[in-house]
Amino acid sequence: MIIDSQMTELGYSLKSYRVRNNITQQELAERLGVSTNTIHLWETKVCKPSMGSLLILSDMLNEPLINIIEKANRSYY
Numbered sequence: 001m002i003i004d005s006q007m008t009e010l011g012y013s014l015k016s017y018r019v020r021n022n023i024t025q026q027e028l029a030e031r032l033g034v035s036t037n038t039i040h041l042w043e044t045k046v047c048k049p050s051m052g053s054l055l056i057l058s059d060m061l062n063e064p065l066i067n068i069i070e071k072a073n074r075s076y077y
Contacts, residue, residue, distance in 0.1 A: 009045070012043070025040060031056075
């Protein structure tokens with residue numbers, strides 16, 4: 001089970017995957033139907049993406065969601 005404090009580390013994980021896949025915040029925002037500010041807020045741990053957004057991100061990045069979450073967990077511990 002993912003606890004709230006672990007989810008806050010998700011922003012770093014998301015940014016890492018986004019950068020590794022050469023996707024800009026603007027490109028990601030357009031694909032998700034959110035603002036670039038929203039992407040920024042996720043990546044700086046101000047707020048968290050919804051599970052629906054995480055599933056879309058996982059698909060876009062061709063990375064299983066569990067891998068993204070586990071990377072966030074490793075950052076947390």
